[in-house]
Amino acid sequence: MASKRKVSNPLALAVMALLYERPMHPYEMVTLMRERGKHESVRLRYSSLYSVVSALEREGLIVARETVRDGRRPERTIYGITGAGREEFLTWLRELLREPVKEYTQFAAGLSFLPGLPPEEAVALLEERVRRLEEETGEMRSRLDSAAEQFNLPRLFLVESEHELMLREAELGWVRVLVEEIEAGELGSLSEWRSLHSERGQMSAAGGGEEKDV
Amino acid sequence: MASKRKVSNPLALAVMALLYERPMHPYEMVTLMRERGKHESVRLRYSSLYSVVSALEREGLIVARETVRDGRRPERTIYGITGAGREEFLTWLRELLREPVKEYTQFAAGLSFLPGLPPEEAVALLEERVRRLEEETGEMRSRLDSAAEQFNLPRLFLVESEHELMLREAELGWVRVLVEEIEAGELGSLSEWRSLHSERGQMSAAGGGEEKDV
DNA sequence: AGGTATATAGTCGTCTTCGACTAGTTCATA
DNA sequence: TATGAACTAGTCGAAGACGACTATATACCT
Numbered sequence: 001m002a003s004k005r006k007v008s009n010p011l012a013l014a015v016m017a018l019l020y021e022r023p024m025h026p027y028e029m030v031t032l033m034r035e036r037g038k039h040e041s042v043r044l045r046y047s048s049l050y051s052v053v054s055a056l057e058r059e060g061l062i063v064a065r066e067t068v069r070d071g072r073r074p075e076r077t078i079y080g081i082t083g084a085g086r087e088e089f090l091t092w093l094r095e096l097l098r099e100p101v102k103e104y105t106q107f108a109a110g111l112s113f114l115p116g117l118p119p120e121e122a123v124a125l126l127e128e129r130v131r132r133l134e135e136e137t138g139e140m141r142s143r144l145d146s147a148a149e150q151f152n153l154p155r156l157f158l159v160e161s162e163h164e165l166m167l168r169e170a171e172l173g174w175v176r177v178l179v180e181e182i183e184a185g186e187l188g189s190l191s192e193w194r195s196l197h198s199e200r201g202q203m204s205a206a207g208g209g210e211e212k213d214v
Numbered sequence: 215m216a217s218k219r220k221v222s223n224p225l226a227l228a229v230m231a232l233l234y235e236r237p238m239h240p241y242e243m244v245t246l247m248r249e250r251g252k253h254e255s256v257r258l259r260y261s262s263l264y265s266v267v268s269a270l271e272r273e274g275l276i277v278a279r280e281t282v283r284d285g286r287r288p289e290r291t292i293y294g295i296t297g298a299g300r301e302e303f304l305t306w307l308r309e310l311l312r313e314p315v316k317e318y319t320q321f322a323a324g325l326s327f328l329p330g331l332p333p334e335e336a337v338a339l340l341e342e343r344v345r346r347l348e349e350e351t352g353e354m355r356s357r358l359d360s361a362a363e364q365f366n367l368p369r370l371f372l373v374e375s376e377h378e379l380m381l382r383e384a385e386l387g388w389v390r391v392l393v394e395e396i397e398a399g400e401l402g403s404l405s406e407w408r409s410l411h412s413e414r415g416q417m418s419a420a421g422g423g424e425e426k427d428v
Numbered sequence: 429a430g431g432t433a434t435a436t437a438g439t440c441g442t443c444t445t446c447g448a449c450t451a452g453t454t455c456a457t458a
Numbered sequence: 459t460a461t462g463a464a465c466t467a468g469t470c471g472a473a474g475a476c477g478a479c480t481a482t483a484t485a486c487c488t
Contacts, residue, residue: 004477009444010323017327027467041322046468047446055444076467093331096324097339100346100382105317108255109224110310111374113231117307125311132314154402155395160325163388168314170384174377181369188368218447223474241437260438262475269474290437 005092007055013096014042015052016061016089019081023065026053027076037147041160053079061085107171118197119182119190126179133172140165219306221269227310228256229266230275230303233295237279240267241290251361255374267293275299321385332411333396333404340393347386354379 018029026049033039056062062079069075081089114122144161147153155162181187232243240263247253270276276299279292295303328336358375361367369376395401 010318010320013323013327017330020330025467030467038326041318041326043318045446047448047470048444050468051444051446089330093324093327094335094339096320097328097331097336098342098346100343100350100385101320103317103319104224104255104257106224106310106315108374108377109227110307111377112252112255113227113307114311114373115370116231116234116303117311121308122311125308128312129314132312136314154406156329156401156407159328159392159401160322163322163325166384166388167381170380171314174380178373187370187373192368193370239437244437257475259476261440261477264438265474 005088006059007052007061009048009052010042011044011048012052012056012061013089013092014038014044015049015056016081016085019062019079020086020089023078023080025068025076025078026050036157037161040164056085059084061088115193115196119193123179123182126175126182130172130175130179133168133175137165137168137172140168219302220273221266221275223262223266224256225258225262226266226270226275227303227306228252228258229263229270230295230299230306233276233293234300234303237292237294239282239290239292240264250371251375254378270299273298275302329407329410333407337393337396340389340396344386344389344393347382347389351379351382351386354382 014033015029018024018032024032030044030046030049033042033044038044053062057064057079060082062081062085065078065080067075067077117125140161144158144165147161148155148158182190187193228247229243232238232246238246244258244260244263247256247258252258267276271278271293274296276293276295279294281289281291331339354375358372358379361375362369362372396404401407
Protein backbone atom coordinates (compact mmCIF):
# COMPACT_ATOMS: atom_id res chain seq x y z
CA MET A 1 0.00 0.00 0.00
CA ALA A 2 0.82 3.64 -0.12
CA SER A 3 2.53 3.11 -3.45
CA LYS A 4 3.75 6.21 -5.22
CA ARG A 5 1.03 8.34 -6.68
CA LYS A 6 1.70 9.91 -10.04
CA VAL A 7 0.45 13.24 -8.72
CA SER A 8 1.25 13.40 -5.06
CA ASN A 9 0.66 17.01 -4.04
CA PRO A 10 -2.38 17.07 -1.70
CA LEU A 11 -3.62 20.02 -3.72
CA ALA A 12 -4.41 17.45 -6.40
CA LEU A 13 -6.76 15.74 -3.98
CA ALA A 14 -8.57 19.03 -3.47
CA VAL A 15 -8.80 19.61 -7.21
CA MET A 16 -10.33 16.20 -7.75
CA ALA A 17 -12.73 16.72 -4.86
CA LEU A 18 -13.96 19.97 -6.38
CA LEU A 19 -14.31 18.54 -9.86
CA TYR A 20 -16.19 15.61 -8.33
CA GLU A 21 -18.91 18.14 -7.57
CA ARG A 22 -18.97 19.84 -10.95
CA PRO A 23 -16.66 21.05 -13.72
CA MET A 24 -14.92 24.37 -13.13
CA HIS A 25 -11.83 26.37 -14.01
CA PRO A 26 -8.76 26.67 -11.80
CA TYR A 27 -9.45 30.12 -10.48
CA GLU A 28 -12.88 29.05 -9.35
CA MET A 29 -11.24 26.21 -7.44
CA VAL A 30 -9.15 28.73 -5.57
CA THR A 31 -12.22 30.76 -4.73
CA LEU A 32 -14.18 27.76 -3.50
CA MET A 33 -11.29 26.44 -1.45
CA ARG A 34 -10.95 29.81 0.22
CA GLU A 35 -14.66 30.10 0.91
CA ARG A 36 -14.72 26.70 2.51
CA GLY A 37 -11.55 27.19 4.47
CA LYS A 38 -9.80 24.31 2.71
CA HIS A 39 -6.69 26.40 2.27
CA GLU A 40 -6.21 25.99 6.01
CA SER A 41 -5.66 22.27 5.63
CA VAL A 42 -4.29 22.01 2.08
CA ARG A 43 -1.44 24.24 1.00
CA LEU A 44 -2.73 26.42 -1.80
CA ARG A 45 -0.47 28.30 -4.19
CA TYR A 46 -1.40 29.56 -7.60
CA SER A 47 1.70 28.34 -9.29
CA SER A 48 1.37 24.90 -7.75
CA LEU A 49 -2.30 24.77 -8.65
CA TYR A 50 -1.66 25.23 -12.33
CA SER A 51 1.13 22.63 -12.38
CA VAL A 52 -1.01 20.19 -10.46
CA VAL A 53 -3.90 20.69 -12.87
CA SER A 54 -1.60 20.01 -15.84
CA ALA A 55 -0.21 16.92 -14.16
CA LEU A 56 -3.70 15.60 -13.43
CA GLU A 57 -4.67 16.19 -17.03
CA ARG A 58 -1.52 14.47 -18.28
CA GLU A 59 -2.38 11.43 -16.15
CA GLY A 60 -5.95 11.31 -17.44
CA LEU A 61 -7.51 12.02 -14.05
CA ILE A 62 -9.17 15.19 -15.25
CA VAL A 63 -9.93 16.57 -18.74
CA ALA A 64 -10.27 20.02 -20.24
CA ARG A 65 -13.91 20.47 -21.24
CA GLU A 66 -13.91 23.87 -22.92
CA THR A 67 -12.16 27.21 -22.84
CA VAL A 68 -14.21 30.33 -22.42
CA ARG A 69 -13.20 33.94 -22.71
CA ASP A 70 -14.84 36.68 -20.72
CA GLY A 71 -14.25 40.09 -22.25
CA ARG A 72 -10.56 40.72 -22.66
CA ARG A 73 -9.56 38.61 -19.64
CA PRO A 74 -7.25 35.68 -20.24
CA GLU A 75 -9.23 32.65 -21.33
CA ARG A 76 -10.22 30.12 -18.71
CA THR A 77 -10.11 26.40 -19.22
CA ILE A 78 -12.91 24.43 -17.61
CA TYR A 79 -11.93 20.98 -16.38
CA GLY A 80 -13.97 17.95 -15.44
CA ILE A 81 -13.07 14.77 -13.57
CA THR A 82 -12.77 11.42 -15.35
CA GLY A 83 -13.73 7.96 -14.12
CA ALA A 84 -10.09 7.25 -13.32
CA GLY A 85 -10.01 10.53 -11.43
CA ARG A 86 -12.98 9.54 -9.27
CA GLU A 87 -11.32 6.26 -8.44
CA GLU A 88 -8.02 7.88 -7.65
CA PHE A 89 -9.70 10.42 -5.41
CA LEU A 90 -11.46 7.76 -3.38
CA THR A 91 -8.43 5.50 -3.14
CA TRP A 92 -6.21 8.31 -2.02
CA LEU A 93 -8.70 9.64 0.50
CA ARG A 94 -9.12 6.19 2.03
CA GLU A 95 -5.39 5.82 2.33
CA LEU A 96 -4.98 9.19 4.02
CA LEU A 97 -7.59 8.35 6.61
CA ARG A 98 -6.49 4.79 7.24
CA GLU A 99 -2.69 5.06 7.33
CA PRO A 100 -0.81 7.31 9.74
CA VAL A 101 2.24 8.77 8.03
CA LYS A 102 5.31 10.20 9.62
CA GLU A 103 5.51 13.96 9.32
CA TYR A 104 8.62 16.00 9.92
CA THR A 105 7.75 19.24 11.67
CA GLN A 106 9.87 22.32 12.06
CA PHE A 107 9.51 22.20 15.81
CA ALA A 108 10.78 18.62 16.00
CA ALA A 109 13.86 19.71 14.06
CA GLY A 110 14.37 22.54 16.53
CA LEU A 111 13.96 20.24 19.53
CA SER A 112 16.59 17.89 18.13
CA PHE A 113 19.17 20.57 18.60
CA LEU A 114 17.97 21.87 21.93
CA PRO A 115 21.33 21.05 23.57
CA GLY A 116 22.78 23.59 21.12
CA LEU A 117 21.56 26.38 23.39
CA PRO A 118 22.20 26.84 27.11
CA PRO A 119 19.26 25.81 29.32
CA GLU A 120 18.35 29.34 30.38
CA GLU A 121 17.97 30.44 26.81
CA ALA A 122 16.04 27.31 25.86
CA VAL A 123 13.60 28.00 28.68
CA ALA A 124 13.13 31.62 27.62
CA LEU A 125 12.44 30.65 24.02
CA LEU A 126 10.01 27.93 24.99
CA GLU A 127 8.19 30.30 27.31
CA GLU A 128 7.80 32.68 24.42
CA ARG A 129 6.44 29.79 22.37
CA VAL A 130 3.92 29.07 25.11
CA ARG A 131 2.69 32.66 24.94
CA ARG A 132 2.31 32.51 21.20
CA LEU A 133 0.55 29.16 21.32
CA GLU A 134 -1.87 30.48 23.92
CA GLU A 135 -2.78 33.35 21.67
CA GLU A 136 -3.02 31.18 18.58
CA THR A 137 -5.18 28.49 20.13
CA GLY A 138 -7.43 31.13 21.65
CA GLU A 139 -8.04 32.64 18.25
CA MET A 140 -8.55 29.28 16.61
CA ARG A 141 -11.10 28.28 19.17
CA SER A 142 -13.13 31.43 18.85
CA ARG A 143 -13.08 31.34 15.06
CA LEU A 144 -14.19 27.74 15.22
CA ASP A 145 -17.05 28.47 17.59
CA SER A 146 -18.28 31.48 15.67
CA ALA A 147 -18.05 29.67 12.33
CA ALA A 148 -20.11 26.82 13.70
CA GLU A 149 -22.89 28.98 15.06
CA GLN A 150 -22.98 31.76 12.48
CA PHE A 151 -23.59 29.47 9.54
CA ASN A 152 -24.80 26.61 11.65
CA LEU A 153 -22.55 24.33 9.74
CA PRO A 154 -22.47 20.71 10.88
CA ARG A 155 -19.21 19.82 12.64
CA LEU A 156 -18.58 17.39 9.79
CA PHE A 157 -17.33 20.29 7.73
CA LEU A 158 -15.11 21.68 10.46
CA VAL A 159 -13.47 18.48 11.58
CA GLU A 160 -10.08 19.37 10.11
CA SER A 161 -10.05 22.63 12.04
CA GLU A 162 -10.88 20.79 15.23
CA HIS A 163 -7.99 18.47 14.48
CA GLU A 164 -5.58 21.34 14.01
CA LEU A 165 -6.71 22.97 17.23
CA MET A 166 -6.33 19.71 19.12
CA LEU A 167 -2.73 19.34 17.93
CA ARG A 168 -1.86 22.88 18.94
CA GLU A 169 -3.41 22.48 22.37
CA ALA A 170 -1.55 19.22 22.89
CA GLU A 171 1.68 20.94 21.95
CA LEU A 172 0.93 23.81 24.29
CA GLY A 173 0.38 21.54 27.27
CA TRP A 174 3.48 19.58 26.47
CA VAL A 175 5.74 22.61 26.14
CA ARG A 176 4.45 24.01 29.43
CA VAL A 177 5.44 20.81 31.17
CA LEU A 178 8.74 20.69 29.31
CA VAL A 179 9.72 24.11 30.62
CA GLU A 180 9.05 23.02 34.18
CA GLU A 181 10.99 19.82 33.69
CA ILE A 182 13.99 21.65 32.30
CA GLU A 183 13.98 24.02 35.24
CA ALA A 184 13.71 21.10 37.64
CA GLY A 185 16.73 19.48 35.98
CA GLU A 186 14.65 16.48 34.94
CA LEU A 187 16.03 16.38 31.42
CA GLY A 188 19.55 16.11 32.77
CA SER A 189 21.77 18.07 35.05
CA LEU A 190 21.67 21.78 34.27
CA SER A 191 25.33 22.22 35.08
CA GLU A 192 26.33 19.51 32.60
CA TRP A 193 24.08 21.10 30.03
CA ARG A 194 25.56 24.52 30.69
CA SER A 195 29.05 23.13 30.46
CA LEU A 196 28.44 22.24 26.80
CA HIS A 197 28.59 25.99 26.24
CA SER A 198 31.33 27.06 28.58
CA GLU A 199 34.36 27.25 26.26
CA ARG A 200 34.01 30.56 24.39
CA GLY A 201 30.67 29.55 22.86
CA GLN A 202 32.04 26.37 21.31
CA MET A 203 29.86 23.35 21.84
CA SER A 204 31.61 20.14 22.64
CA ALA A 205 28.58 18.04 21.78
CA ALA A 206 25.68 19.56 19.93
CA GLY A 207 23.90 16.29 19.54
CA GLY A 208 24.70 14.66 22.80
CA GLY A 209 25.73 11.11 23.58
CA GLU A 210 27.29 9.08 20.85
CA GLU A 211 25.12 6.03 20.61
CA LYS A 212 21.53 7.05 20.61
CA ASP A 213 19.45 5.04 18.22
CA VAL A 214 15.84 5.12 19.25
CA MET B 215 11.05 37.69 11.74
CA ALA B 216 11.06 34.38 10.04
CA SER B 217 12.44 36.03 6.93
CA LYS B 218 13.44 33.74 4.08
CA ARG B 219 16.55 31.74 4.76
CA LYS B 220 18.90 31.23 1.86
CA VAL B 221 19.11 27.55 2.68
CA SER B 222 15.82 26.53 4.17
CA ASN B 223 15.90 22.73 4.26
CA PRO B 224 16.04 21.64 7.92
CA LEU B 225 18.75 19.20 6.88
CA ALA B 226 20.96 22.29 6.61
CA LEU B 227 20.37 22.96 10.28
CA ALA B 228 21.55 19.45 11.07
CA VAL B 229 24.64 19.88 8.89
CA MET B 230 25.56 23.08 10.66
CA ALA B 231 24.94 21.48 14.05
CA LEU B 232 27.32 18.64 13.22
CA LEU B 233 30.01 20.91 11.84
CA TYR B 234 29.63 23.02 14.96
CA GLU B 235 31.12 20.06 16.81
CA ARG B 236 33.96 19.35 14.41
CA PRO B 237 34.77 19.24 10.70
CA MET B 238 33.67 16.14 8.81
CA HIS B 239 32.65 14.88 5.38
CA PRO B 240 29.06 14.40 4.27
CA TYR B 241 28.94 10.67 4.64
CA GLU B 242 30.09 10.93 8.22
CA MET B 243 27.22 13.34 8.84
CA VAL B 244 24.81 10.69 7.67
CA THR B 245 26.37 8.14 9.97
CA LEU B 246 26.27 10.40 13.00
CA MET B 247 22.71 11.48 12.35
CA ARG B 248 21.66 7.85 12.15
CA GLU B 249 23.50 6.90 15.31
CA ARG B 250 21.88 9.71 17.21
CA GLY B 251 18.44 9.12 15.79
CA LYS B 252 18.31 12.57 14.21
CA HIS B 253 16.97 11.09 11.00
CA GLU B 254 13.75 10.54 12.93
CA SER B 255 13.22 14.26 13.31
CA VAL B 256 15.00 15.66 10.25
CA ARG B 257 14.31 14.17 6.85
CA LEU B 258 17.57 12.71 5.61
CA ARG B 259 18.20 11.81 1.98
CA TYR B 260 21.57 11.42 0.36
CA SER B 261 20.69 13.42 -2.68
CA SER B 262 19.30 16.25 -0.60
CA LEU B 263 22.28 16.17 1.71
CA TYR B 264 24.75 16.81 -1.08
CA SER B 265 22.65 19.64 -2.51
CA VAL B 266 22.26 21.19 0.90
CA VAL B 267 25.99 20.99 1.53
CA SER B 268 26.70 22.73 -1.78
CA ALA B 269 24.14 25.40 -1.01
CA LEU B 270 25.63 26.02 2.42
CA GLU B 271 29.07 26.31 0.89
CA ARG B 272 27.79 28.67 -1.78
CA GLU B 273 26.34 30.89 0.95
CA GLY B 274 29.55 30.91 2.93
CA LEU B 275 28.06 29.12 5.94
CA ILE B 276 30.45 26.20 5.65
CA VAL B 277 33.76 25.74 3.81
CA ALA B 278 35.58 22.80 2.27
CA ARG B 279 38.70 22.20 4.34
CA GLU B 280 40.44 19.41 2.45
CA THR B 281 39.72 16.43 0.26
CA VAL B 282 41.13 13.07 1.24
CA ARG B 283 41.20 9.85 -0.69
CA ASP B 284 41.10 6.49 0.98
CA GLY B 285 42.32 3.75 -1.32
CA ARG B 286 40.36 3.76 -4.53
CA ARG B 287 37.17 5.04 -2.92
CA PRO B 288 35.76 8.28 -4.23
CA GLU B 289 37.43 11.20 -2.54
CA ARG B 290 35.72 12.76 0.42
CA THR B 291 35.56 16.47 1.05
CA ILE B 292 35.82 17.55 4.64
CA TYR B 293 33.80 20.63 5.53
CA GLY B 294 33.97 23.00 8.46
CA ILE B 295 31.58 25.65 9.72
CA THR B 296 32.30 29.38 9.36
CA GLY B 297 31.51 32.20 11.74
CA ALA B 298 28.52 33.14 9.61
CA GLY B 299 27.44 29.51 9.79
CA ARG B 300 27.54 29.50 13.59
CA GLU B 301 25.44 32.61 13.70
CA GLU B 302 22.95 31.29 11.20
CA PHE B 303 22.63 28.04 13.10
CA LEU B 304 21.85 29.80 16.37
CA THR B 305 19.46 32.29 14.82
CA TRP B 306 17.57 29.59 13.01
CA LEU B 307 17.40 27.31 16.03
CA ARG B 308 16.05 30.13 18.20
CA GLU B 309 13.41 30.88 15.63
CA LEU B 310 12.30 27.27 15.39
CA LEU B 311 11.87 27.03 19.14
CA ARG B 312 10.23 30.40 19.64
CA GLU B 313 7.80 30.61 16.74
CA PRO B 314 5.05 28.07 16.10
CA VAL B 315 4.61 27.55 12.37
CA LYS B 316 1.62 26.15 10.58
CA GLU B 317 2.23 22.67 9.25
CA TYR B 318 0.06 20.95 6.67
CA THR B 319 -0.31 17.26 7.48
CA GLN B 320 -1.55 14.48 5.26
CA PHE B 321 -4.19 13.54 7.78
CA ALA B 322 -5.60 17.07 7.88
CA ALA B 323 -5.96 16.96 4.10
CA GLY B 324 -7.78 13.67 4.39
CA LEU B 325 -10.10 14.98 7.10
CA SER B 326 -11.01 17.96 4.91
CA PHE B 327 -12.67 15.61 2.48
CA LEU B 328 -14.26 13.31 5.00
CA PRO B 329 -17.75 14.07 3.64
CA GLY B 330 -16.50 12.51 0.39
CA LEU B 331 -17.06 9.07 1.92
CA PRO B 332 -20.24 7.70 3.50
CA PRO B 333 -20.18 7.70 7.31
CA GLU B 334 -19.96 3.92 7.68
CA GLU B 335 -16.85 3.80 5.56
CA ALA B 336 -15.32 6.80 7.32
CA VAL B 337 -15.81 5.05 10.65
CA ALA B 338 -14.25 1.84 9.40
CA LEU B 339 -11.20 3.63 8.08
CA LEU B 340 -10.74 5.66 11.24
CA GLU B 341 -11.05 2.52 13.35
CA GLU B 342 -8.28 0.99 11.29
CA ARG B 343 -6.24 4.13 11.92
CA VAL B 344 -6.81 3.75 15.64
CA ARG B 345 -5.44 0.20 15.50
CA ARG B 346 -2.37 1.32 13.62
CA LEU B 347 -1.79 4.24 15.94
CA GLU B 348 -2.05 1.96 18.96
CA GLU B 349 0.61 -0.28 17.54
CA GLU B 350 2.82 2.60 16.50
CA THR B 351 2.66 4.47 19.79
CA GLY B 352 3.29 1.23 21.68
CA GLU B 353 6.47 0.65 19.71
CA MET B 354 7.59 4.23 20.06
CA ARG B 355 7.13 4.15 23.77
CA SER B 356 9.09 0.97 24.27
CA ARG B 357 11.92 2.10 22.02
CA LEU B 358 12.04 5.34 23.94
CA ASP B 359 12.16 3.60 27.32
CA SER B 360 14.79 1.12 26.30
CA ALA B 361 16.95 3.78 24.64
CA ALA B 362 16.85 5.84 27.81
CA GLU B 363 17.86 3.05 30.12
CA GLN B 364 20.27 1.09 27.90
CA PHE B 365 22.56 4.00 27.28
CA ASN B 366 21.33 5.97 30.22
CA LEU B 367 21.06 8.98 28.01
CA PRO B 368 19.67 12.14 29.61
CA ARG B 369 16.17 12.95 28.41
CA LEU B 370 17.60 16.11 26.91
CA PHE B 371 18.76 14.06 23.96
CA LEU B 372 15.45 12.29 23.50
CA VAL B 373 13.16 15.25 23.78
CA GLU B 374 12.22 15.26 20.09
CA SER B 375 11.17 11.62 20.32
CA GLU B 376 9.02 12.39 23.33
CA HIS B 377 7.45 15.18 21.32
CA GLU B 378 6.66 12.89 18.42
CA LEU B 379 5.14 10.31 20.73
CA MET B 380 3.04 12.96 22.45
CA LEU B 381 1.61 14.11 19.11
CA ARG B 382 0.74 10.57 18.09
CA GLU B 383 -0.94 9.82 21.39
CA ALA B 384 -2.94 13.02 21.17
CA GLU B 385 -4.05 12.07 17.69
CA LEU B 386 -4.98 8.59 18.86
CA GLY B 387 -7.18 9.87 21.64
CA TRP B 388 -8.81 12.37 19.36
CA VAL B 389 -9.59 9.86 16.61
CA ARG B 390 -11.12 7.46 19.16
CA VAL B 391 -13.48 10.18 20.29
CA LEU B 392 -14.17 11.22 16.72
CA VAL B 393 -15.34 7.72 15.81
CA GLU B 394 -17.77 7.71 18.71
CA GLU B 395 -19.05 11.14 17.81
CA ILE B 396 -19.65 10.18 14.22
CA GLU B 397 -21.58 7.10 15.31
CA ALA B 398 -23.62 9.19 17.71
CA GLY B 399 -24.50 11.59 14.88
CA GLU B 400 -22.78 14.45 16.68
CA LEU B 401 -20.99 15.70 13.58
CA GLY B 402 -24.27 16.05 11.76
CA SER B 403 -27.17 13.84 10.88
CA LEU B 404 -26.03 10.50 9.49
CA SER B 405 -28.90 10.34 7.05
CA GLU B 406 -28.01 13.72 5.56
CA TRP B 407 -24.41 12.62 5.32
CA ARG B 408 -25.41 9.37 3.66
CA SER B 409 -27.63 11.21 1.24
CA LEU B 410 -24.59 12.98 -0.21
CA HIS B 411 -23.76 9.58 -1.67
CA SER B 412 -27.13 8.26 -2.68
CA GLU B 413 -27.27 9.04 -6.41
CA ARG B 414 -25.14 6.36 -8.09
CA GLY B 415 -21.97 7.35 -6.20
CA GLN B 416 -22.11 10.98 -7.30
CA MET B 417 -21.51 13.44 -4.52
CA SER B 418 -23.66 16.50 -4.50
CA ALA B 419 -21.35 18.37 -2.16
CA ALA B 420 -17.89 17.07 -1.45
CA GLY B 421 -16.93 20.10 0.55
CA GLY B 422 -20.15 20.89 2.30
CA GLY B 423 -21.80 24.23 2.97
CA GLU B 424 -20.97 27.11 0.73
CA GLU B 425 -19.78 29.77 3.10
CA LYS B 426 -17.39 28.26 5.55
CA ASP B 427 -14.48 30.52 6.30
CA VAL B 428 -13.04 29.67 9.65
C1' DA C 429 37.45 -19.94 -5.02
C1' DG C 430 33.18 -18.03 -5.92
C1' DG C 431 29.00 -15.72 -4.80
C1' DT C 432 26.33 -12.41 -2.49
C1' DA C 433 24.89 -9.23 0.91
C1' DT C 434 26.05 -5.05 3.12
C1' DA C 435 28.49 -0.76 3.89
C1' DT C 436 30.76 3.12 1.74
C1' DA C 437 30.34 7.38 -0.90
C1' DG C 438 28.43 9.45 -3.75
C1' DT C 439 26.26 11.37 -9.13
C1' DC C 440 22.57 12.39 -12.33
C1' DG C 441 18.34 13.59 -14.45
C1' DT C 442 13.72 14.51 -13.68
C1' DC C 443 9.88 16.18 -11.66
C1' DT C 444 7.95 19.49 -8.33
C1' DT C 445 7.40 23.62 -6.11
C1' DC C 446 7.74 28.17 -5.38
C1' DG C 447 8.38 33.17 -5.59
C1' DA C 448 8.18 36.93 -8.60
C1' DC C 449 6.12 38.94 -12.23
C1' DT C 450 2.43 40.35 -15.78
C1' DA C 451 -1.69 42.42 -17.06
C1' DG C 452 -6.44 43.58 -17.49
C1' DT C 453 -10.82 45.01 -14.53
C1' DT C 454 -13.60 47.06 -11.22
C1' DC C 455 -14.47 50.27 -7.65
C1' DA C 456 -13.96 53.97 -4.38
C1' DT C 457 -12.33 58.39 -3.71
C1' DA C 458 -10.36 62.82 -3.95
C1' DT D 459 -11.54 62.49 -14.15
C1' DA D 460 -7.28 60.72 -12.78
C1' DT D 461 -5.34 57.48 -9.53
C1' DG D 462 -4.49 53.96 -6.72
C1' DA D 463 -6.02 49.72 -4.39
C1' DA D 464 -7.90 45.24 -4.73
C1' DC D 465 -9.60 41.52 -7.49
C1' DT D 466 -9.21 38.41 -11.46
C1' DA D 467 -6.43 34.98 -13.81
C1' DG D 468 -2.83 33.46 -14.71
C1' DT D 469 2.85 32.69 -16.80
C1' DC D 470 7.73 31.85 -16.17
C1' DG D 471 12.31 30.83 -14.62
C1' DA D 472 15.06 29.03 -11.02
C1' DA D 473 15.81 26.35 -7.30
C1' DG D 474 14.80 22.30 -4.65
C1' DA D 475 13.97 17.56 -3.66
C1' DC D 476 13.79 12.99 -4.81
C1' DG D 477 14.35 8.35 -6.80
C1' DA D 478 17.25 5.60 -9.42
C1' DC D 479 21.59 4.49 -10.42
C1' DT D 480 26.89 3.70 -10.10
C1' DA D 481 30.90 1.68 -8.28
C1' DT D 482 34.24 0.05 -4.88
C1' DA D 483 35.35 -2.52 -0.65
C1' DT D 484 34.72 -5.81 2.77
C1' DA D 485 32.66 -9.50 5.41
C1' DC D 486 30.52 -13.76 5.41
C1' DC D 487 29.11 -18.13 3.79
C1' DT D 488 29.62 -22.40 1.24
